[in-house]
Amino acid sequence: MFENTQNSKIDSLGEFGLIEHLTKVFTNTQPSTIKGVGDDAAVIDCGDKYMLISNDILLEGVHFDFVYTPLKHLGYKAVASNVSDIAAMNGTATQILVSIGLSSKITLEAIEEVYAGINAACEHYKVDLVGGDTSSSQKGFFISVTAIGFVEKDKIVYRKGASKAELVCVSGDLGGAYTGYMLLEREKRLFLENPEIQPDMEGNDYILQRQLKPEARTDIIKIFDSLKITPTSMIDVSDGVSSELHHLAKQSNVGFVIYEEKLPIDQNTFDKARELGLDPTVCALNGGEDYELLFTLKQSDYDKVKNSTDISIIGYVTELEEGINMISRSGNKHKLEAQGWQHT
């Protein structure tokens, strides 16, 4: 009835195009719906504050590989990535619901480990587990996390809102999670070729943690609050800075210029990327899963962030027509595609 060996139509739409395509005929009628599909979280009016809500699914074989993903870290990451979506709206996560699909291969001890990670994340981020569902999945394990949070109405930040000449900023550093992933994939390949070989993970703690146990930048939201900063637009870096810049550009109707030399890349990330034959700039732009916050600020906030060790100013906002460009170290201007950047 619905089987088809080729899925060219779905592939050509892409994930974001597919959601847009499927939801374009839907109309919102509830007065409490402030923002529906198309941001990091949905926004619902509930009186004094806005409630934020997001849902993400992590699938075995797509988002994680049991060969090298510790189960406790998997539980932790599932929560952290959703808390990050709430932070990307300048909100604070307060509750989560977790539903899991259990494959027949999984043991009770394994599920307990996943929940130990979920519990560790709940304690760290001060969120309550309030619901969920378990189902036996015939085919593979997955976790679905719904995160709920709140934000003051005058503090909410959307992907929409950036204006020309504003500053483009990013928290922390970039490319570590992707470099960690590439290292894990290499070691997995070597192990599968020769199970006698012990994986070489020494000295790679930083990038491995970036991949396996990322943190949501809830601390940055607190810094905004203490510095009395409200970003004009914001998104979290789950698919890579290039992709996220395209989301901000599309929803804010602006363009961007960013500087290669301003991209914050940790030395460990840089060195390991090189060793793995990767361009550190490509890792930073395309890598994804860093769960840092990418945001725009009014120029008047410059003094508040210029000396921050947690926030880097990487460029500025331009007109829509100019598109999204990166000035390379050598001073050349390159168009940034959503899929990232290739040396030309």
Place this chain on the structure above:
Amino acid sequence: MFENTQNSKIDSLGEFGLIEHLTKVFTNTQPSTIKGVGDDAAVIDCGDKYMLISNDILLEGVHFDFVYTPLKHLGYKAVASNVSDIAAMNGTATQILVSIGLSSKITLEAIEEVYAGINAACEHYKVDLVGGDTSSSQKGFFISVTAIGFVEKDKIVYRKGASKAELVCVSGDLGGAYTGYMLLEREKRLFLENPEIQPDMEGNDYILQRQLKPEARTDIIKIFDSLKITPTSMIDVSDGVSSELHHLAKQSNVGFVIYEEKLPIDQNTFDKARELGLDPTVCALNGGEDYELLFTLKQSDYDKVKNSTDISIIGYVTELEEGINMISRSGNKHKLEAQGWQHT
């Protein structure tokens, strides 16, 4: 690391025991968390009202079979079953988030059909689609729906709250969804044995609709409001009346007596169950997926519901020690197990 061919520990806990086991070490610290795990929906304080939130997952091969589930109905049912969870707290659903896992076999046209059903349900129940996620699932299709709703603080109804001598009531009729399921399974078996045979569905519209396109009883919530009734406890019938009575009993610390002859069973359900060699009472008690509301009322509400065609009084609340019992048509008393009732 986690593989195990036998899952006896998980099986012995059961779905509800597993959730209890996994979540017992979690503690809630957010003041806005009113009710966490263990009811039809989580309850979050958001000022004037309580917000209700629930999440359910429908999995291919577990919750539905593509052989006989029309895709549009699948989308509709995924929404209706979650709207029903909100109704079970005496609330009104207002928004949903839908995440889907796409198997490589599924076409764009098939997904569009699923979303057409989701849209039809959104329009029928007046809920807005506000978010979600799509992922390519290597292994099978699934839908995860998160429903959000609201209820006045003094109108919320939990599973907890029933008291001795109150009335036990159920909306609509029971067993239709299960009988429809058994009919579809029979026709599937016959078709697989001999693909020349056309399925015999004539005259079975009612039970097929009960299985394939169930409705959430949002109309009953409106009746409660107009009659100024607030049930003392409530749950929706997703796993069968027997199982739901055990949930109400456990959380309310009560027992129940129900009468076999009072169980509302539609004539179509009754006749088809008999034809399929099933006991209609067993279908009504164990069937599940009827999405009717099972609730307890104060005796003083008796006059308000005694002549209702939408609500049946099926028994009364007893002491915890008495357990859950059914008085059969022949006047014998049978203990009702969570898994239902067997002729003795």
